Amino acid sequence: MILVVGGAGYIGSHLVKELVNIEEVIILDNLSTGFRSLVDSKAILIEGDLGDEAVLNDIFLKYPIKAVMHFAANSLVGESVQDPYKYYENNVASTITLLNTMLKHDVKNFIFSSTAATYGIPNVDIIDEEQPTNPINPYGRSKLMVEQILGDFAHAYGLHYVVLRYFNAAGAHESAEIGESHDPETHLIPIILQHLLGQREKISVFGTDYDTQDGTCIRDYIHVTDLAKAHILALQALLSGKKNTAIYNLGNGKGFSVKDVIDTCEKVTGVKPNIEYADRRPGDPARLVASAKKIYEDLGWKAAIDLDEIIESAWKWHKSQMN
Numbered sequence: 001m002i003l004v005v006g007g008a009g010y011i012g013s014h015l016v017k018e019l020v021n022i023e024e025v026i027i028l029d030n031l032s033t034g035f036r037s038l039v040d041s042k043a044i045l046i047e048g049d050l051g052d053e054a055v056l057n058d059i060f061l062k063y064p065i066k067a068v069m070h071f072a073a074n075s076l077v078g079e080s081v082q083d084p085y086k087y088y089e090n091n092v093a094s095t096i097t098l099l100n101t102m103l104k105h106d107v108k109n110f111i112f113s114s115t116a117a118t119y120g121i122p123n124v125d126i127i128d129e130e131q132p133t134n135p136i137n138p139y140g141r142s143k144l145m146v147e148q149i150l151g152d153f154a155h156a157y158g159l160h161y162v163v164l165r166y167f168n169a170a171g172a173h174e175s176a177e178i179g180e181s182h183d184p185e186t187h188l189i190p191i192i193l194q195h196l197l198g199q200r201e202k203i204s205v206f207g208t209d210y211d212t213q214d215g216t217c218i219r220d221y222i223h224v225t226d227l228a229k230a231h232i233l234a235l236q237a238l239l240s241g242k243k244n245t246a247i248y249n250l251g252n253g254k255g256f257s258v259k260d261v262i263d264t265c266e267k268v269t270g271v272k273p274n275i276e277y278a279d280r281r282p283g284d285p286a287r288l289v290a291s292a293k294k295i296y297e298d299l300g301w302k303a304a305i306d307l308d309e310i311i312e313s314a315w316k317w318h319k320s321q322m323n
């Protein structure tokens with residue numbers, strides 16, 4: 001049985017949809033940003049907080065948990081600058097409670113959702129895991145702190161872990177039963193699609209004077225189902241003893257500018273957008289593109305879904321939400 005913390009959220013629910021086919025799944029989620037409706041009916045959902053030791057103890061006593069996959073976090077960069085306590089409390093302190101309780105019950109396999117934000121502003125075009133980590137906001141720092149804690153816990157307590165640093169997660173499940181639901185929504189692709197469905201007046205492009213080909217920021221968009229598959233390979237590597245500790249980037253290895261993404265959305269949907277060119281959003285690096293070579297070499301994982309398909313899947317989901 002696998003415990004998925006934050007399994008009612010966007011990325012966690014997509015992982016659960018794949019994982020229920022091969023393992024029994026129990027989800028712990030406080031539904032602060034997640035939704036009961038995203039949870040697969042084959043999984044057990046416990047509504048509770050990951051910082052609540054009593055709830056965690058009950059779970060580890062009652063269920064034979066082999067591994068924990070930890071998606072739960074607050075993850076809005078701007079909010080983390082305004083309210084760092086919330087981020088260090090939920091993303092770091094509560095994660096320590098989770099790790100400590102796991103270890104007390106002799107559960108030693110852990111998969112952690114980290115982020116490209118741990119790299120800060122990189123000075124290379126393609127980022128591999130050897131690049132220095134230098135996060136520029138409390139959100140990125142909270143994730144890097146947990147990565148460092150995992151290293152120390154592995155050394156001292158024999159914890160086995162895989163850290164997955166996602167670049168820009170996007171898209172929806174092929175069934176269109178689940179997809180990206182954040183409230184408020186801050187991510188580029190859902191914002192564009194909501195606009196094209198008439199739910200927003202316009203799209204604001206944040207910054208046109210970056211040192212990139214068309215002046216807008218470049219990102220590496222990765223489909224949630226590709227992310228889910230990487231988690232399953234990481235889980236199998238931990239459970240089989242093939243890997244004890246590892247850090248991997250998860251991305252497509254291809255960069256698309258904000259303008260490229262808007263153009264692709266227009267092509268996929270056939271709807272013309274209303275675009276406003278606005279100032280830069282604070283804290284945005286000009287370019288974040290992954291090298292995911294390491295996880296390919298170690299576990300054979302490679303992203304399979306390209307930007308057109310990512311947007312097609314997201315469009316299908318957003319249209320289904322209109323009804």
Ligand SMILES: NC(=O)c1ccc[n+]([C@@H]2O[C@H](COP(=O)([O-])OP(=O)(O)OC[C@H]3O[C@@H](n4cnc5c(N)ncnc54)[C@H](O)[C@@H]3O)[C@@H](O)[C@H]2O)c1
Pocket residue numbers: 005006007008009010011012028029030031032033034035048049050051070071072073074075090094113114115116165166167168169170181182
């Ligand atoms: N979305 C992205 O592009 C992206 C990129 C890099 C990393 N990440 C990381 O991936 C993870 C999942 O992101 P997401 O976009 O699915 O976010 P999300 O907000 O949709 O999901 C997070 C889930 O965790 C739950 N949660 C939060 N705090 C909790 C707590 N204290 N106890 C129990 N449950 C709690 C929420 O209710 C929600 O269901 C996060 O850790 C995030 O930092 C996301």
Ligand SMILES: O=c1ccn([C@@H]2O[C@H](COP(=O)(O)OP(=O)(O)O[C@H]3O[C@H](CO)[C@H](O)[C@H](O)[C@H]3O)[C@@H](O)[C@H]2O)c(=O)[nH]1
Pocket residue numbers: 075115116117166167168169186187188189191203204205206207217218219258281284288
């Ligand atoms: O309305 C919008 C929304 C976004 N953007 C731009 O589109 C790009 C992508 O922005 P997103 O908000 O979709 O994604 P981020 O790259 O900011 O953030 C993602 O990557 C980060 C790592 O850098 C974190 O991990 C975070 O959780 C994750 O969502 C950025 O240049 C942003 O400025 C716009 O121009 N207009």
